[in-house]
Amino acid sequence: MKTLIWQGIAFQSLEYFSIKENEEVSTVTSKIIGCYENNMYAVDYQLIIDPDWNIQEFTIESEINTVKNTLTGKKHQDEWEIDNVINPDFKGFNFIDISLTPFTNTLPINNLKLIENKSQEIKVIYIDILNNLVKPVTQQYTKTGPYTYHYDNLQTDFKSDIVVDENGLVVNYPKLFDKIAEM
Template sequence: MKTLIWQGIAFQSLEYFNLTEDDKNFIVESRIIGSYEGKMYTVDYQLIIDLNWNILEFIIESEVNTVKNKLTGRKLQDEWEINNVINPDFKGFPFIDISLTPFTNTLPINNLQLAENDSQEIKVIYIDILNHLVKPVIQQYTKIDKHTYHYDNLQTDFKADIVVDENGLVVNYPGLFEKIAEI
């Protein structure tokens, strides 16, 4: 369906991203390499997403300065099994947010189907690859126009206006990511 490359501006990275669709799911396979604040890293992630843009499973394999890490997650109704253990901190969380990719913004953008000027608060499992953190975060998305969404992390001061294409994939995330190639 889509193959593209994102350049990580702040995180000095490149991401080679593939999104395919079968009869019941979207499948994402992606590889990121980069360097940030003295940390060299590589990330391979695979996601299984239903056709309503709900995340069902993820596998994230990373290496930061030669230290390898693997994180897995599976949604079991309204609970999350993270590395084979049910984590009650994430009960009822519909989305994930992987720190080094703009793709996980596509999940709520496409799932929420907001009307122009509407906004919605969401709970996400935030996965900070470089610091090996997994934590709950509350975010808000507001649809500004057909291709622009205002993102607000409600627990920090971080805000951004994200521009997406007709498929909800990030074209420009100011200061963080930019799409530089697509086929």
């Protein structure tokens, strides 16, 4: 089991994160609290991940300015059931990207096993918690060094160089997240 704390720079947050791994699945539990653009928020999320770092199931419970919301997702072969309804927009997707945490970058980083100077384009279920939005997004990861990845959102102009540790967990995501504690 690994536990750590990320500080959200842009989103003025703290995230208390833990991952428990066994041979069959990894289970992630996390709590985030923060304040962004007059929105006070709290988020609890749970993820089930297979040994290849593909997301299998998620539950995200959020409260923004006292308004509560729950979002669930479960993978059935290559289809996604989002809030108990199969959503054809996400067929064949292996990853999610939750807006308020750097952890979901670990999923493709560990799954793709890129060698230096190689890139891979992926499709993700993007979950924007503060705007209550779920949509398909195309992203690209390029391994630029032993622990550095260039992230590129192919539908916007957002790009960043992410530094990870030996486990693929984000250490520094410039202007967004920093790991500040680990056990």
